[in-house]
Amino acid sequence: MITLSGATRDFVVGEQTVHALNNVDLEVEAGEYIAIVGPSGSGKSTLLNAIGLLDRLSKGTYRLENHDVTGLSDDELARIRREKIGFVFQFFHLIPRLKASANIELPLTLAGVDPAERAARVTAVLEDYGLADRGHHRPDQLSGGQRQRVAIARATVTRPKLLLADEPTGNLDRTSGKDVVHILERLNDDGITLLMVTHDPELANRAQRKIRMVDGAIESDKAVVSL
Amino acid sequence: MRIVDVLGYAYGGVIGYRLRSLLMLFAMAVGVASVVMLTGLGEGARRYVTGEFASLGTHLLIVLPGRNETTGGAPPLLGETPRDLTLDDALALGRSAAIRRIAPVTVGSAPVSFKQRDREVITIGTTAEFLHVRRLKILSGRFLPQTDPRRAAPVCVLGGKLKRELFGNRAAVGRWVRVGDRRFRVIGVLASEGRAIGVDLEDMVVVPVASAQALFDTPSLFRILVEARSQSLIPRAKQHILTIIRARHEGEDDVTVITQDAVIGTFNKIFTALTMTVGGIAAISLAVAGILIMNVMLVAVSQRTAEIGVIKALGATRRTILTLFMTEAGVMAAAGAAIGLAMGYAASAVTAQIYPVLSITAPIWAAVSALLLAVVLGLVFGVLPARRAAALDPIAALARR
Numbered sequence: 001m002i003t004l005s006g007a008t009r010d011f012v013v014g015e016q017t018v019h020a021l022n023n024v025d026l027e028v029e030a031g032e033y034i035a036i037v038g039p040s041g042s043g044k045s046t047l048l049n050a051i052g053l054l055d056r057l058s059k060g061t062y063r064l065e066n067h068d069v070t071g072l073s074d075d076e077l078a079r080i081r082r083e084k085i086g087f088v089f090q091f092f093h094l095i096p097r098l099k100a101s102a103n104i105e106l107p108l109t110l111a112g113v114d115p116a117e118r119a120a121r122v123t124a125v126l127e128d129y130g131l132a133d134r135g136h137h138r139p140d141q142l143s144g145g146q147r148q149r150v151a152i153a154r155a156t157v158t159r160p161k162l163l164l165a166d167e168p169t170g171n172l173d174r175t176s177g178k179d180v181v182h183i184l185e186r187l188n189d190d191g192i193t194l195l196m197v198t199h200d201p202e203l204a205n206r207a208q209r210k211i212r213m214v215d216g217a218i219e220s221d222k223a224v225v226s227l
Numbered sequence: 228m229r230i231v232d233v234l235g236y237a238y239g240g241v242i243g244y245r246l247r248s249l250l251m252l253f254a255m256a257v258g259v260a261s262v263v264m265l266t267g268l269g270e271g272a273r274r275y276v277t278g279e280f281a282s283l284g285t286h287l288l289i290v291l292p293g294r295n296e297t298t299g300g301a302p303p304l305l306g307e308t309p310r311d312l313t314l315d316d317a318l319a320l321g322r323s324a325a326i327r328r329i330a331p332v333t334v335g336s337a338p339v340s341f342k343q344r345d346r347e348v349i350t351i352g353t354t355a356e357f358l359h360v361r362r363l364k365i366l367s368g369r370f371l372p373q374t375d376p377r378r379a380a381p382v383c384v385l386g387g388k389l390k391r392e393l394f395g396n397r398a399a400v401g402r403w404v405r406v407g408d409r410r411f412r413v414i415g416v417l418a419s420e421g422r423a424i425g426v427d428l429e430d431m432v433v434v435p436v437a438s439a440q441a442l443f444d445t446p447s448l449f450r451i452l453v454e455a456r457s458q459s460l461i462p463r464a465k466q467h468i469l470t471i472i473r474a475r476h477e478g479e480d481d482v483t484v485i486t487q488d489a490v491i492g493t494f495n496k497i498f499t500a501l502t503m504t505v506g507g508i509a510a511i512s513l514a515v516a517g518i519l520i521m522n523v524m525l526v527a528v529s530q531r532t533a534e535i536g537v538i539k540a541l542g543a544t545r546r547t548i549l550t551l552f553m554t555e556a557g558v559m560a561a562a563g564a565a566i567g568l569a570m571g572y573a574a575s576a577v578t579a580q581i582y583p584v585l586s587i588t589a590p591i592w593a594a595v596s597a598l599l600l601a602v603v604l605g606l607v608f609g610v611l612p613a614r615r616a617a618a619l620d621p622i623a624a625l626a627r628r
Contacts, residue, residue, distance in 0.1 A: 049622050052540070054539075054540060054621045054622050054625075055622055074544070074545060075544045075545065075546070078539070078542050078543060078544040078545075078547075079542065079544070080542075081540065081541070081542040082541065082542025082543075083542070087540045087541075089625060093533055093536070093537045093540075093625060094537075095534050095537060096243075097239060097240075097242075097243030097244075098239065102239075106537075106538065106541055107541040107542060109228065109229075109232045109236070110228055110538060110541055110542055110543050110547060111228075111542065112228050112229050112232075115229075115231075154541070158542075
């Protein structure tokens with residue numbers, strides 16, 4: 001599904017060039033569950049942003065579902081993000097003035113989906129994530145776990161094939177964190193490809209495959225033996 | 228994205244940040260309201276003045292001595308002094324079939340006294356026709372008699388104010404007053420509603436034209452008021468006047484004929500220009516409101532960096548974000564303008580209650596153009612903030628909490 005070859009992302013900081021990604025080769029099959037770990041500044045988030053088409057590679061090529069997306073225009077990238085990729089962030093990034101249901105509806109609205117269809121899909125995901133009675137609440141009226149569930153609902157309401165989660169439990173207590181992870185894993189069971197950046201070793205070990213990054217390069221990439 | 232959704236999102240942005248939205252609406256509303264009010268005032272003044280002129284009589288022509296058009300040829304040194312208009316000139320105009328009434332007018336200032344009371348007022352020498360030509364009304368007694376205008380009868384008609392000042396509440400008709408060095412018998416008092424631009428008809432005395440000429444020792448007339456038989460005969464009347472006077476003045480075109488239409492037309496032009504000017508000044512306050520919109524939208528963009536990052540990540544194109552933020556500015560400008568229109572018309576209605584004479588109603592074109600200008604300004608000043616929003620790097624935007 002994802003093929004990165006020689007992927008490099010340089011940032012110029014002052015007079016120095018920093019390789020946030022340094023010649024990374026990565027192959028991801030559809031339906032995989034991958035944890036990306038590593039110390040801060042090792043390029044985990046840069047890798048995730050590049051895969052999520054929020055960032056462009058300085059060098060190398062990126063093929064998504066057998067299409068080369070390396071040189072596409074901003075608008076084409078936006079369309080692919082809209083159709084194929086869902087994002088879940090550490091700080092939820094819900095829009096504070098919108099109700100939970102409106103937050104979830106937003107990607108469908110941006111895509112110009114028919115309002116009746118939108119309402120049906122939003123109701124369905126609210127049910128799925130146990131948020132049926134929370135649709136009319138604004139984010140500041142929700143708990144952290146609920147907010148992250150709303151965020152996941154928003155990321156998946158377009159039925160993307162790829163779900164990218166950047167420290168999805170980093171801002172949650174253990175119980176809500178577990179809830180969120182279960183939801184993500186259930187989505188993976190249903191066929192979504194899940195890439196998750198995390199600092200939590202326990203969480204990383206739940207994945208099928210663990211990629212360890214150091215200094216912008218992949219240090220190790222191995223299957224996790226489930227117990 | 229659907230248009231309804233774009234509007235909905237923009238509306239959400241307006242509602243979601245109340246204070247700044249209220250401030251912006253207020254600024255826009257004040258701008259639009261001032262356009263409505265000021266153009267309304269200008270328009271009211273224009274209608275007032277043209278109305279006043281129309282009340283003078285609709286078929287009126289005014290003949291003035293001298294010519295106010297510039298011509299080429301010899302400089303005035305060679306003696307192009309205009310001849311005076313005389314009473315005979317005025318009477319000669321009666322030959323024209325297009326003319327119904329002629330009122331020669333002589334004007335001077337003379338002391339009018341009754342017993343110990345003494346007032347310096349405008350003295351108008353004219354004929355019986357003056358009453359009809361100027362649409363005046365008589366309160367008591369009667370106006371100048373229909374006699375030979377060359378006869379200097381010792382009779383006079385007092386303006387309302389002059390009568391009150393000289394006689395108080397006592398009857399004036401039949402009494403003798405002194406005007407200048409002559410004595411006149413009061414035969415009538417003018418009603419107060421006789422009102423006109425320029426001359427205060429309340430504070431004057433009217434005597435026969437020959438009496439006034441004797442009083443001021445002059446054979447010339449100040450002007451001749453002429454009433455044409457109908458509106459359509461005004462140009463012919465003007466032509467006849469010029470022909471007759473030219474024949475009497477040895478072939479010289481040395482009078483100026485002003486038609487009521489021309490006067491009204493001129494005032495119309497002046498007041499329309501005035502309305503445009505004050506409207507333009509008010510439009511500046513709209514532009515200021517536009518700049519405020521830009522400021523507030525720039526603040527909104529930096530406040531909502533994370534939101535912009537999110538909708539980019541969710542697949543919004545640059546164009547979508549540009550549209551969203553410009554629409555938000557446009558919606559705000561339009562709403563402010565609508566409130567301003569309501570405010571402006573309400574204020575005009577209140578003013579109209581207090582000063583019924585001035586009918587203050589903003590012309591439709593002013594209201595419509597204020598509305599359009601407000602929306603255009605909102606969009607134009609929304610461009611820069613919207614572009615800034617569209618150009619935000621989603622990663623940087625999302626990195627902020």
